[in-house]
Amino acid sequence: MPKALEGVRVLGATRMLAGPYVEMLLADMGAEVLHIELPGQGDDSRYFAPLINGEGSCFIASNRNKKSITLDLRTEEGQEIFRELAQNSDIVVENNRPGTMDKWNIGYESLKEINPGIIMTSVSGFGQTGPYRNRAGLDIIAQAMGGLMFMTGQEDGPPTRVGNAMGDFLVGLYAVYGTLTALYYREKTGQGQHVDAALLDSVIAVLENVIPNYVALGKVTSRIGSRIPGIAPYNIYKAKDGYVVIGVSSNTLWERFTNVIGRTELQEDPRFATPSLRVKNVEELDVITQNWVSQKTVEETVSILNEAGVICGPVYSVDQMIQDPHVIAREMAADLEHPIAGKLKVSGVTPKLSLTPGIIETAPPTLGQHNEEVYKGLLGISEDRLKTLTERGVI
Amino acid sequence: MPKALEGVRVLGATRMLAGPYVEMLLADMGAEVLHIELPGQGDDSRYFAPLINGEGSCFIASNRNKKSITLDLRTEEGQEIFRELAQNSDIVVENNRPGTMDKWNIGYESLKEINPGIIMTSVSGFGQTGPYRNRAGLDIIAQAMGGLMFMTGQEDGPPTRVGNAMGDFLVGLYAVYGTLTALYYREKTGQGQHVDAALLDSVIAVLENVIPNYVALGKVTSRIGSRIPGIAPYNIYKAKDGYVVIGVSSNTLWERFTNVIGRTELQEDPRFATPSLRVKNVEELDVITQNWVSQKTVEETVSILNEAGVICGPVYSVDQMIQDPHVIAREMAADLEHPIAGKLKVSGVTPKLSLTPGIIETAPPTLGQHNEEVYKGLLGISEDRLKTLTERGVI
Known part of the structure; x- marks a missing residue:
């Protein structure tokens, strides 16, 4: 089967959920994703409870189909290697605090000079502009400030967080929408660009008619349990x-x-x-x-x-859902064989493409599993230098 | 400013929320979207309460930047005209019950014969395959069967619907991810394909580590108010x-x-x-x-x-949110001037693209506002035939 994003290389300087999820959506459709992790430590989500045979299930859920390389972007040598990788890549995804990539001399303006076609997708709590740009964000902050919590819950109860990290998934989906839009434009013109996706913006984007209802009619949408305003029962x-x-x-x-x-x-x-x-x-x-x-x-x-x-x-509940014959037929609780965690199921690929269907090919990588392949094969770094870089903790 | 999807024509045979939202995401980035509506009646969401000067605020919230043409796809002549439009389009978005487009002889297999590069994106409750494919879906059904409601709410309270039509937005976002992936592939190879997005699948896709936690550890994720399992406070x-x-x-x-x-x-x-x-x-x-x-x-x-x-x-709450200086700076409560509903605000465009930013250019169209432009200008239909078609209710 052909893969739609075959030949697209993605460099992922991300951790936790939203950034890695953008990478995974691209990987599911065939892009080669290099997930960059801190040497000797790795993505924080590898350690988040619960663990399955010692592997964090958060990491397992958001990192299939990728390669893992270690690289310390805080070091000058690490930054130099990142620039070499970026010269050979199509897309950079990052979810550091705004300004961090610039501080490391690997921000969009720097990378554009060495690779004008590069697309950089930045995922952050509040975005790259605006008065709160330097604040750290978390899913619950975006759910709260975006107006979604106020609308979710029982009529006589408190505002309630949506039961998953919905803000992280929304910003991941909007980021991939922007990234693929930019990729199409680059295919036409050769020009790359910077995509700025924010958790808070993404929650506000899904508020339906809540904003016009307030602005035009003075209606403040509040909690009404599981009802909706326009249909009954x-x-x-x-x-x-x-x-x-x-x-x-x-x-x-x-x-x-x-x-x-x-x-x-x-x-x-x-x-x-x-x-x-x-x-x-x-x-x-x-x-x-x-x-x-x-x-x-x-x-x-x-x-x-x-x-x-x-x-x-x-x-x-999840145990009932994964046994439903329709869910099984759609492969939405999909098999994943993990070398350490064993035989698992994870959320499947959606949507279904007739000619280039997304597939789950490889398990989430172990830390630095693809160092040799990438550093020797792609960048041509010698055995000796690789050893030195590893000893010094750059890789 | 250049527009990323300039020159991409989208034919939208959709109504309500999820399908129109896919069209809007493409329109925001510069695609020309022809939203097809039933003659004399239009998209159901035009009539959904609340109304703003008689215009349904649901329709207002999901149809900016589009053109509206009327066409009765239930008639043979309507189907013939649709095929002509499809020959001149890049993408078809539809959210009819699975099988309906085939019944009307404008399903993917038919359109592919006259336009091999066409991408058809179908949005439905349960998808084009599987035992429930013929069932109608609604947002709340997907939130319930996808496992999200069971996880949302207070610990001692009932499962709770997320306070917006989250399933509709999720399927819209996944559908646009599949559509843009297919568009990139078509740009490379000339080949179109069918994208099958389902409400239920889309809710299951955002369950984080809930499925592996159950399969590997027997943990059934349930409601815990606004807490999360891994971080405190x-x-x-x-x-x-x-x-x-x-x-x-x-x-x-x-x-x-x-x-x-x-x-x-x-x-x-x-x-x-x-x-x-x-x-x-x-x-x-x-x-x-x-x-x-x-x-x-x-x-x-x-x-x-x-x-x-x-x-x-x-x-x-929404009134507080739209006054926040950061939300204002990010233009996430964006101005929209509507010819009938007046000066409004709606959810803004996200993410922000540096070179080809999405913009809100035109208000949601009135019913059939672009009939002349499209039928005369694009298809070259004569004044006389247009009159006859209108009289007979085809247009």
Whole structure:
């Protein structure tokens, strides 16, 4: 199978989650990614609990399909080697504090001089510009300042963090969108550029109509549990043995839904005659729906509703999710054989490309696994010099 | 300023949120996007509450920088015109139920015959393959079945939907990642392909290490409020007049934090000596942190901690967020002048590209605003035929 990004070399001076995730998205599509790690120590995420046979599962989850080389970018010699690597690369991904790459003389302006086609993608908490550019960011800070936490949670409860590091994934996805846009432009013109992706910006970018609703209508979107403002019923309901979600998003679905729960009289009920009346009277609708679901198991509810063509689904925990036949068929819990951690599963590749499908080819590398290959093979560094560099801790 | 995707024409047979968002990401970077809508009716999201001067704010939020043409794809003549448009396009984005485009004879296999370079990006609830491919999906279904809801919420509360349509944004972002990957490959080889993006797959893709943690360690990730498993303190705290978040993610930060809250004796406390001990004794740490925050306003807390270099931030509602000087400097609440809805703000463009920055150039189009331009200008349809097509409701 051909790989879409075959021949694209990516230099990754990143650690933790967001930066490594950008690299992984490029690697999944066939780019050669050199993940640069601190000699003798490596990416912090290698040590984050929980460990699987001593290997951090965070690192395992975000570093497949890559090569690992060690290089101390704080040393002048390390910077010189980085510049040599950058001359032979297409993309640099980095998630250091803004200004750090410049301080090390490997910022975009320096690299552009030696390789005008280079694309540098910088991932940071607050971006390369603006008053907070020098502040460190974390996923939870972006979720909070971006307005997402305030909107997430129960109506009578506190703002709530989304249960994964969503900000890190969002900034990773926006960064790869910018990087591939820049790569296409470079293919046309030969010119590289600097892509500036920020955690905070990325959370703000997914706020739907929240900003115009406030600016034009004065509406401050707040927490409403699992409901949404425009559709009812659309919520989570408790079955005998777990939870289900149901979304009745059209008049056709409303008819199907009231038929299948044996409440056809609701179709004539003036309180529920239109979508906006159903939203207005959502409390009553949720009680009706909850009462119906309460008498059934998750499996019964989902099977009855699906058969009737009503949009619904079980609320899965991870153990249930990875056993779902559809998830299995889509290979979204994908096999990964790790030399130390053993046989695992990880989140699969998406989307599915018909001609150049992304694949999981190699396990996350051990620290410095590809030093010889890269330093000798690509840069032609001699055995002797490599030994010296290693002894001095540069590599 | 040059535009990265100048000269790329995108045909969008989509509606609602996820599909239109893919189109918008391409439009923001300079592609010409023709958003196809049902004659006389248009995209459903034009009517979704809330309305701003009669214009649905959902539509406003996801359709800037595009052109609108009307075309009834259910008619044979509409399909014929679509094929003509596809011959003159680079990318087709669609979010109909799987099989619909084939039924209309404008599926990938048909379009490929008349335009081998065409890239078709299909966005759907469950994807083009697998046992549930014919089921309709909604954001909440993907959040539930993908395992994200189970992980989001308070420890003693129910699974909770993320407060925006996160599944729709995720699938939009993954779809654009696949589309740009395919566009790069086409630039190299001339070959197009079919990109299959699914809501459910996209939620599973962002589960971090949740799958390997279960498969290797039997750990089922569940709800823990705003904490995370690996760092403490890392949580939301209630100040006098609102909420703040604080993340003490290293030993250096722990030292700074205990210094600034005047609790240096904690540095010698064996309960908190290492990051993993702090995680183990998170309850005590959260009480200590909460007590300190309780006596201060949000602004006091954030200003004291930021000055000390401790990672923190306010929990913003939308009205607070759009006034933040950094958000203003990054133009993440961007101006949009709408001919009917008036002067608005919407989520800005991210990431920032140095050479070909994405920009907001035109307001979301009115229904069929570009019919003449496209049908006469691009396809050379005569005034007479256009009139007939309009009368018959094809356009």
